[in-house]
Amino acid sequence: MDYDVLILGGGIVGCAVAYELSKYSLNIALIEKEYDIANDVALINSSVVYDGVECETTLLSRLESMGNSIIRNIASKFNINFSKKGYLVLSDNESSEEELNKLYNRALDRGIKNIYLLNQKETLKIEPNLNTKVRKSIYSKNVGIISPYDLAISYGEIAFDNGVNFKLEEEVLDIQSMSKGFKVVTNKNKFTCSVVLNTTPKENYSIDNINMASIKKGYINYFLIENIGNRYNNNSVISALEKNNGRIYIIPTDNNGLMVEITTNSKISYEDGLQIIKKYIGEIDENNINIFYESRYYNDDNIIDDSLIDKGYIKVIEKHRGQITMTPAISKIVCETIVNNLKCIPKKDFIDKRREFYRFRDMTNDKRKEIIKLNKKYGKIVCYCEKVTEGEIIDAIRRPLGARTIEGIKRRTGATFGNCRGAQCLYKVSSILSRETNKNMTDIVKNSKNSKIILGRIKEFDEI
Numbered sequence: 001m002d003y004d005v006l007i008l009g010g011g012i013v014g015c016a017v018a019y020e021l022s023k024y025s026l027n028i029a030l031i032e033k034e035y036d037i038a039n040d041v042a043l044i045n046s047s048v049v050y051d052g053v054e055c056e057t058t059l060l061s062r063l064e065s066m067g068n069s070i071i072r073n074i075a076s077k078f079n080i081n082f083s084k085k086g087y088l089v090l091s092d093n094e095s096s097e098e099e100l101n102k103l104y105n106r107a108l109d110r111g112i113k114n115i116y117l118l119n120q121k122e123t124l125k126i127e128p129n130l131n132t133k134v135r136k137s138i139y140s141k142n143v144g145i146i147s148p149y150d151l152a153i154s155y156g157e158i159a160f161d162n163g164v165n166f167k168l169e170e171e172v173l174d175i176q177s178m179s180k181g182f183k184v185v186t187n188k189n190k191f192t193c194s195v196v197l198n199t200t201p202k203e204n205y206s207i208d209n210i211n212m213a214s215i216k217k218g219y220i221n222y223f224l225i226e227n228i229g230n231r232y233n234n235n236s237v238i239s240a241l242e243k244n245n246g247r248i249y250i251i252p253t254d255n256n257g258l259m260v261e262i263t264t265n266s267k268i269s270y271e272d273g274l275q276i277i278k279k280y281i282g283e284i285d286e287n288n289i290n291i292f293y294e295s296r297y298y299n300d301d302n303i304i305d306d307s308l309i310d311k312g313y314i315k316v317i318e319k320h321r322g323q324i325t326m327t328p329a330i331s332k333i334v335c336e337t338i339v340n341n342l343k344c345i346p347k348k349d350f351i352d353k354r355r356e357f358y359r360f361r362d363m364t365n366d367k368r369k370e371i372i373k374l375n376k377k378y379g380k381i382v383c384y385c386e387k388v389t390e391g392e393i394i395d396a397i398r399r400p401l402g403a404r405t406i407e408g409i410k411r412r413t414g415a416t417f418g419n420c421r422g423a424q425c426l427y428k429v430s431s432i433l434s435r436e437t438n439k440n441m442t443d444i445v446k447n448s449k450n451s452k453i454i455l456g457r458i459k460e461f462d463e464i
């Protein structure tokens with residue numbers, strides 16, 4: 001066999017399972033069709049680490065609770081910022097109050113701790129500027145915010161350092177069952193392996209045909225609102241029950257803004273979304289809406305499918321809007337299943353540490369000076385909005401599984417993600433990437449093959 005385990009898909013789940021399995025003596029490869037890992041973890045992800053209160057089923061709730069407690073531990077181990085937030089689920093009418101009482105009692109039955117049923121006065125003490133006539137709320141102290149991309153990339157980097165073979169820009173075309181193990185056919189190779197973990201969403205392969213009609217989908221509308229002033233304590237994530245099983249989630253961002261997510265069963269317009277938001281936070285200046293987009297979302301409830309594990313096939317292709325939270329739990333369960341199946345032993349030389357990196361915007365001046373003395377590139381700011389230095393961009397490219405695209409650099413460092421959306425620094429970032437990877441500027445891409453930053457030369461200069 002070429003590999004003991006092949007992980008298909010380098011999203012957060014694939015990377016987390018690669019990390020867990022890299023603790024064992026196994027020959028593992030991960031195949032990802034894009035230039036980078038974690039490419040599909042939406043940048044505008046709500047980034048909320050939930051606690052299981054609102055999950056539809058007890059199993060999903062357990063996965064969220066377990067994932068929540070693991071994330072708190074690994075955030076400090078991986079040096080990722082985890083910011084604790086309160087979480088308020090609001091009701092503002094009789095029917096949603098009934099629903100809220102049911103949610104609260106169900107959460108108590110599930111054994112979820114640190115949750116409280118608050119009346120109007122108690123709720124307004126926590127968020128005094130709520131615009132809606134709240135009747136009751138559930139208040140939870142278990143929730144937090146984490147960068148899902150940082151989490152995914154940390155899992156990937158450590159897995160890479162512990163021997164997992166990452167095959168990027170390689171697309172899986174088929175998975176075929178053999179008398180012993182599997183054949184995985186890609187656009188570049190054919191591999192054999194004993195176990196397949198498939199995380200590529202909703203793809204059809206010989207081994208299993210997916211019935212697309214059975215997939216539950218809803219709509220999700222995102223608004224990124226800036227300069228919200230002191231209208232919020234900015235300490236709580238707010239969720240409220242809307243009409244027809246809809247939900248609104250209001251999530252404070254680090255820079256005095258709000259990310260608002262409205263989930264609905266049927267399509268709504270930008271104006272409908274705006275009206276729903278105003279109900280909770282009052283009038284907003286539309287000039288402060290920096291980003292708006294609509295996408296589809298899944299709310300599957302059968303996340304881990306190991307019904308073919310006797311053959312060696314597991315799939316985690318179903319999606320849930322709390323799946324980042326669940327990922328650490330999912331990866332431990334999947335790893336345990338595979339380890340039991342292959343009867344393998346833990347590695348003695350596993351290194352559970354992410355290579356060091358610097359984030360200049362979060363450092364004290366003394367610390368900055370110390371690092372600039374060692375490497376002058378850290379003294380040169382490239383992205384003024386997000387205060388990202390050349391040193392950080394070079395490190396993002398040279399690290400294990402380093403960035404090869406502008407999007408990869410943005411996700412690792414924040415460069416080009418500021419208010420000017422890269423107007424000031426995009427070309428500087430592209431030129432560092434072209435220099436570091438020894439490519440022409442005309443070959444630098446945003447995130448995929450057909451997304452070139454510069455389409456061609458218009459004059460024959462020696463350098464661009």
Ligand SMILES: Cc1cc2nc3c(=O)[nH]c(=O)nc-3n(C[C@H](O)[C@H](O)[C@H](O)COP(=O)(O)OP(=O)(O)OC[C@H]3O[C@@H](n4cnc5c(N)ncnc54)[C@H](O)[C@@H]3O)c2cc1C
Nearest residue numbers: 009011012013033040046047048172200321322323324325
């Ligand atoms: C809008 C939105 C907001 C969310 N907010 C939250 C939140 O606040 N909190 C939370 O806990 N969760 C949240 N989630 C859930 C979470 O972001 C996703 O469910 C999670 O990222 C899914 O990760 P994954 O690894 O399973 O799948 P993916 O990220 O989709 O990874 C699958 C990977 O497989 C690759 N791939 C696909 N086909 C092939 C192929 N043929 N060959 C090779 N590679 C292939 C893809 O390129 C991709 O990298 C949100 C989801 C959405 C959509």
